[in-house]
Amino acid sequence: MSVKIGVIGAGAWGTALAQALASDGSEVLLWAREAELVAEINAQHANSLFLPGTALSANIRATGDLADLAVLDALLAVVPAQHLARVLSGLSDAPRDLVLCAKGIEAGSGRLMADVAQEAAPSARIAVLSGPTFAHEVAAGLPTAVTLACSGGDDQWQRLAPLISRPMLRPYYSDDVIGAEIGGAVKNVLAIACGVVEGLKLGQNARAALIARGYAEMLRFGLARGARGETLSGLCGLGDLVLTCSSTSSRNFSLGKALGEGMSAAQALAGKNSVAEGAATAPILSELAAREGIAMPIVDAVCRLLSGEVAAGEVVAHLLARPLRAEQEGAR
16 A cells, blocks of 8 residues: 655644544654654554654655655645754755645744744645644544635645545634644644643633633734634634643643642653644744734733743732723624
């Protein structure tokens, strides 16, 4: 059986996607940066570094050479957002489908991942896969639904849907790449805020309110940047937001919880194998919003907390002391 799809990045999410894709007997080529991880996946069918406890399909073959993936017509890029440009620069350019699975905004440039990828791989046809997806659940074969946003419209969807769809992994079509990207990037920052609420033991009421007000910030930013409201109310926006704001299985939520319990950002992030994307996204998101006059007080509060400017309790007090106003813009 020939390999039809490859996955760039053998972290928890990349490995889980490879496992899901291999669940129907398909062969999947998985690129890992670490030579010892390549050896472990191929010899022991395991990824003890990023996805411990999961027996990987024998149909997954790992490689440390990006050139091995160059012959494939469809690739899923599952590397951290801040490393996407560097990794893709090592891949030969070709007119292939490149599905972006990282959720973030590039620090410094303020670019979304589709823009980063298009510069690094000019001939690629870009798509974005995003939604409420805990890696360990996907790897375990539990039901998961995602948004697959295709810059190439229906033609690209018709190519990619059969490659990605599995009985327990259901993609839904969109052509709103910007909306899919913004939903995934903003929810990571908001998940940190919800983790803070958990760490401070402020209760379920406070967390629900924060999710709702955070979604309003996501919507304001998204609409200003050209996203569609219906995209942000779907799987890649509100759906992903609810999931990652509700469980320590979310790296961003766990980071916020540690901050709420009194750790500094440096302490909370030290020694982690996986990346909390929201920590890198928050400063540039806050800067972009300020530049465009978009009110995002929760995002701003997360930035101040991550920088050590204020303590968690002070952040909450500041948010609660904001001027009283209508819930919906234009209501008064």
